[in-house]
Amino acid sequence: MEGPAPINDKRLRFDAFTSDENTVFPDKKQRLPVMGWNSWNAFGSGNTEALTLEMVRKIKELGLDKLGYEYVVLDDGCYRPERINDRLESDPVKFPSGFKSIADKIHKAGLKFGMYNDIGTKLCSGAEVGIYKHEKNDCEDYINWDIDFIKVDNCYYMWDNATFSNTENARYSYAPNIRSVSIDGKTYSAVNDGIINGSRAASMNDYVTFIGTFDGTAPDHTPTGLRSSELFFEVTVDTPGVYDLIVSYATGAEEGIGSWLQVASGDEIVFDEMLPETESSETFKDSPVIKIKLNAGMNKIRLMNHRRQENTLNSYSEIRKELERSGNGRDIVFSICEWGKTQPQDWGHIVGDSWRILNDITFQVGSDGNPGTAAWECDYTTSITSQYNKAVIMDEYAGLDKGWNDPDMLVIGMDGITETMCISHMAMWCMMNSPLTLGLDLRRVEKDDWICKIIANKDLIALNQDPLGIQAKRIYTSFKTCKDPSKEYIRDNNRVDILAKPLNNGDIALAFFNLSSEDKKESFSISADTIVSALDMIIPVSMKDAFRNASGYMVNNLIDKSSLINNDGLFTVDSIIAYGSVVFRISPLL
Amino acid sequence: MTREAFIIQLCRVFGEEPGSVYVYGRENGWLEQEDELFKEEEINRKTVARILHMYLLKEKEIPDIKDISKAQVLRDLYDCRVCANHVAQIFLTGIMEAKDLAASGGFLWFDLEGKDDLNAIEQYLDNAFEYCDNYKRG
Incomplete structure (x- = not known):
């Protein structure tokens, strides 16, 4: 009977997941979360060359590239649904000029080019061009097309009961x-x-x-x-x-x-x-x-049976190996998208730069003329808070030397969510060092309109791109029965969370999120001492001492742009509107 | 029914000439290349849902139902990231019904990979026409 490949490399085994040194891919770069635009939420399978180039034009027009949004990624729906002579090709109607041509145009605009595939036999769209057993040829093609980024999905996977896979594939996983x-x-x-x-x-x-x-x-x-x-x-x-x-x-x-x-x-x-x-x-x-x-x-x-994790890691590793073999040192961001199925927080750091943590943030993707729909909360994964609630306790798995938890693309600009929700969404993703991947039709955005102000908030982006590279830790939640806010998985959104994130210059970012549908009129306070204690294990002693013993603090509000001097080391928010957020950047004063 | 027969029948139900449907269907964004490449394949339920949804959206300009939460009764709705919205829209508009498979223990399934007989598919096309007609008449 056919089955998953033997795993002879002990470094890809469960027992090696916690190894401090990555000897499998020693050249894997330390990098901050990527920023860019991906076609999926905006256009689903209906993305085209013309639409993509319009997005490139808008990225430049809005100055988003100068803020760090540099990767332009073609998601599912861009390929001819069968290989020709065992080679991938573009869909001739949607991408008539071919992938190399569009890559050249994106590069000429000073941006970077990303593509999509799947470790299974088909893509999620059903196109019969999944990378399984085509790793060598496909990766050669990707290198020839000058990709800078690849997102690799998990549909039709042979060795697990993944989406569209045979459900009986669970026989390999247990x-x-x-x-x-x-x-x-x-x-x-x-x-x-x-x-x-x-x-x-x-x-x-x-x-x-x-x-x-x-x-x-x-x-x-x-x-x-x-x-x-x-x-x-x-x-x-x-x-x-x-x-x-x-x-x-x-x-x-x-x-x-x-x-x-x-x-x-x-x-x-x-x-x-x-x-x-x-x-x-x-x-x-x-x-x-x-x-x-x-x-x-x-x-x-x-x-x-650790094969659920080991097989998936092995499949992703095969792709990375082929990209490295063909790429001759080409710098390619590797985005793992197996939806958290196999607990990639355990092994993603070996092979990837980020790993999705759940199924999609929305299934109501847009199309040309239709912005699609997102939600603040729901019982499944398809909402901002569903993704946040999981990612917010996953900081221990992320870091410059590992990679980043990916709670999926931003849904800012889609129907179904308010401006307040979008501000909080952006603030959450920035605090959690999540990849910042825009997922909207940028033709709907004008310079300085409300969407632009959110996605171009330099102060929030600076938190996400801070060179220290530490995901915020949840240090407080108003959820009554919670004993350990940094670890406890809470799905009841009737609460306020406080997150703290140390920054490279000694500042600390402090975010208050009201996840509930009601205004919170009571005040929420946290002291400098509590913040430092909660971050004890992840910041150096010198930073702790400087923060704890400061004579005062400059407190900059990164959303309403107000600032004040705080002398008592107690940081207070008097109230927070429903779905709202307050984010401070706190600088200790000598 | 094959994909091709379904697409031709769709055009006929809506009173359109199917002659160059693969060209204009693709240009207008409601057909995929696979629909032409695999036109001889028997069409499955998720593909019926996709084509009907995208036809109504793109060709007839009927907007989506925004709140699809009532489609969560379909136990397999989220098995398909690319077709969940197609399935939800076509289910919520009443164009296609769910199935209650014995194995599901009383839960509803859309049965994404399932294949329906000719009569059932013709009924979906009639339902789509009626839904469109009602929408246009307000």
């Missing part, structure tokens, strides 16, 4: 149900003798199930902490040697129950294969004998 293991003739019960780590797996009747990794596409689960589970046994033997291990298992092909098993003794993987299918997911049988090396004394035998 271990079978495990009832027991037998080592050298002695049987250990999964339920009674086994130990489960993480929160994914659970005991059911006399077996353990859901051994694998949470699907993070939907907003149901927190991104923090261990997002997968293993079942392990502590087995003591007197004599070192190679022992026979037999697993009593039952396979499935659905989220939670699969057929692929990994077995490790300590950190040494001894088995990483599909097991023969069983009659049902509750009909158990014995595995073939698995040879396992044990040391004298206690051994940790791990039964697991």
Whole structure:
């Protein structure tokens, strides 16, 4: 049976995700979040060469390029839906001049050119030009077209139950149900003798199930902490040697129950294969004998399946390798878009410059003449706050030496959201060091109109592009039961959050967000001491001391542009309107 | 029904000449290249929804329903980032109905990859015409 490729490079294994050094792609650059425009939210599959060049013209006219918006990215819908002679081509009606021509025009305008593909067999639009098994040729084409950026999606993926994939591909993503293991003739019960780590797996009747990794596409689960589970046994033997291990298992092909098993003794993987299918997911049988090396004394035998993460990382790595091989040092931003499905906050830093954290921020994308629709809140991922609520507790995964959490493109300028919501949206994305990708038809924007003022707010952009490169930390929330605002996943929007972000010159940005639909008329205050304590682990001692011991503070409001001197080190907002925000840049005075 | 037969039938229902439909459908942004390249393929429900939605939007200038939250009853709505809005619009306008598959345990599905019989597809076209007619008459 066909299955995912063997992973011989230990650096692409789960156990190596937390390694401090990136030896897989040592040339991966440290870079700040990218800024630019992407065609998807504005035009969906209906983007064209003419529209794209109009956006280039507007970027220049509005001076957005001078503010850092430099990448112009063609999303899905731009390709001929079949390869010709195994080569990608542009859609001849939408992009009649071809991709190299449009790249040249974008470069001539002083901007950078980005494209899109997918690790699966097809693009999300259904075009049969997914990069799977075409990595070499496609990457050569991308290099020949002089791309500076690539966004890689996850539809029709072969080795997971991703969008449009066979749902039974979950067989690769989860271990079978495990009832027991037998080592050298002695049987250990999964339920009674086994130990489960993480929160994914659970005991059911006399077996353990859901051994694998949470699907993070939907907003149901927190991104923090261990997002997968293993079942392990502590087995003591007197004599070192190679022992026979037999697993009593039952396979499935659905989220939670699969057929692929990994077995490790300590950190040494001894088995990483599909097991023969069983009659049902509750009909158990014995595995073939698995040879396992044990040391004298206690051994940790791990039964697991980390392939959901490892396969996806491996697929993205193949693309990056080919881009590096063909590109001869060309600087290409690599944007991972697997929608948070495989918890890319764990592994994205190895291969990518950013990683999407959820499914899309809107499914009501626009078309020429129709701005599309976005939302402030909803139960699924398709709203500003759905994305914010997850990203805001993911600061530990982001950084200059890693890459950035990507809560999807900006929806500023779309229908369905007010100016106040758009201001807060921009402020959130800037505080969280999210990529700033405009997603609107820029022909609707005029110099100094309300949309332009938001997307061109230099002071907010300066937070996003601050060279220190630290995502803001949530240091307070008014949500009553919250014990740790920096880690706790909160989806109830009836609250005010306060975020703090250290900046390169010793300043600290402080943002107050009212996520609720009601004006908050009470005051919210936070002291310099509290801010410094909350940021204790991420700022240098000298900065802490300078901030804490300042004689006063210059407080600049980055939205209404007011400023004042604060002498007591208590930063207060008297009220915040519904959906509103207040962002201060606080400079300590000597 | 093939994609081509569907597109021709769409034109006929709306009283238009289908002769150069692939040219003007593409120019006007309601057909994709795949619709011509794969015209012999049997059309699936998500493609019916896409073509009908984009035809009404681009050719008949009928604006989208802004609030699609009621389409969230479709359990597979968000399985498709590129067709969710097409499906939501066509479902909410009543042009195509959801399915209640036994396997879904009582939840509604749009059944994106499903294929309908000729009678059902002709009914969708009639529904689209009626919706358009009603809209134009206010």
